[in-house]
Amino acid sequence: MSASPQDELLELSVHSLPVPGADARPALLSSRLKLLAIVFMCSMPVLLAYFAFYVVRPQGEASFGALIVPVRPMPQATVTRLDGTKLPLASLQGQWLLVKVDGGACTQDCQKQLVMLRQFRLTLGKDMERVDWVWLVGDEAPVDAALQQALAKDKATVLRLVPETLQQWLPVTPAQPMSDAIFVIDPMGNAMMRLPGQFDTAAAAKARRDMEHLLRASLAWDAPGR
Numbered sequence: 001m002s003a004s005p006q007d008e009l010l011e012l013s014v015h016s017l018p019v020p021g022a023d024a025r026p027a028l029l030s031s032r033l034k035l036l037a038i039v040f041m042c043s044m045p046v047l048l049a050y051f052a053f054y055v056v057r058p059q060g061e062a063s064f065g066a067l068i069v070p071v072r073p074m075p076q077a078t079v080t081r082l083d084g085t086k087l088p089l090a091s092l093q094g095q096w097l098l099v100k101v102d103g104g105a106c107t108q109d110c111q112k113q114l115v116m117l118r119q120f121r122l123t124l125g126k127d128m129e130r131v132d133w134v135w136l137v138g139d140e141a142p143v144d145a146a147l148q149q150a151l152a153k154d155k156a157t158v159l160r161l162v163p164e165t166l167q168q169w170l171p172v173t174p175a176q177p178m179s180d181a182i183f184v185i186d187p188m189g190n191a192m193m194r195l196p197g198q199f200d201t202a203a204a205a206k207a208r209r210d211m212e213h214l215l216r217a218s219l220a221w222d223a224p225g226r
Contacts, residue, residue, distance in 0.1 A: 064206035065184065065193040068171060074189025075168050079136075079159040082143055089161070090189065094225070096131045096215065097185035100197070101166055101178045104141030110179065111147065113197050117182060118154050120199065123208050127215045130222065136161045138178070170194075184211070187222050 077089040100117055102110045114135060121133050134157045137143065143158065151158055170183050170191050184193035193214075195207050215222075 064203065065195045065210050068192050068194060071186075071190035071192045072169050072171060074185070074191075075165050077161065077165045079161050082137075082148060082158055082160070089165075092132070092134065092157070092185075093189045094187050096187060096211075096218075096222070097134050097183075098131060099134045099136060099170065099183040099185055101136045101138055101170060101181075101183075103139045103179075104137045104143045104160075106143065106147060113179075113182075114151070114156070116199060118156070120182075120204060120207065123204070124211060124215070127212070129225070130215060131211070132157055134159070136166060138163050138166050184214070186214075186218070 074089060074093065078086050079089050079091075080086050098117055098121060100113055102113070106114070117133050121128050121131055124131060132155075135151065137158065137160045140160070148158070166178065170178060170181075172178050172181055172194070180197040182195040182197055183191055184195065186192050193210070195210075196203065199207060
């Protein structure tokens with residue numbers, strides 16, 4: 001007995017239905033590959049900058065600062081302004097940072113280091129707008145009002161941060177107090193270099209060369225201002 005035209009039409013319709021999800025798999029795979037490509041391209045400038053500094057330094061040019069390997073990422077923490085207002089530590093991201101750590105009393109040596117840090121930033125010339133200088137106060141001691149005014153005039157950032165977070169983020173050698181170092185922080189918040197806390201003229205030139213190398217290597221992905 002032959003099938004009626006209606007039965008043939010029904011059979012054809014059933015067998016011509018697409019397999020559920022068959023067309024979605026290639027599209028999903030393509031989307032994932034595109035996403036991975038975008039992530040890779042966005043990360044490439046950062047990777048190249050670090051490769052240029054850590055590996056492809058000009059021959060005969062040694063780093064004056066001590067590289068922190070591996071880098072120490074910025075902790076998720078809260079800092080406090082001297083007026084008592086709180087803000088996330090991550091608000092410092094987006095600029096290169098020159099960081100000094102000391103107590104709020106800030107004796108004569110501390111003040112000399114702050115002056116040196118200010119002057120060192122100024123020696124960077126046109127690149128200094130890509131660098132902020134920061135004093136992290138590691139205790140609750142009051143900061144002298146005159147010193148606060150001077151630092152505010154010179155556009156220093158002064159914040160209080162608990163010692164536990166400082167130790168987690170800014171490593172020093174066992175024999176070195178944290179106050180005897182200047183830390184270089186990249187715009188992503190990574191502590192990546194430690195400089196001596198005091199410079200003579202020759203040492204300042206070497207430290208500036210290291211900073212200029214970093215700033216030049218990151219020029220493709222870092223711009224002034226947050």
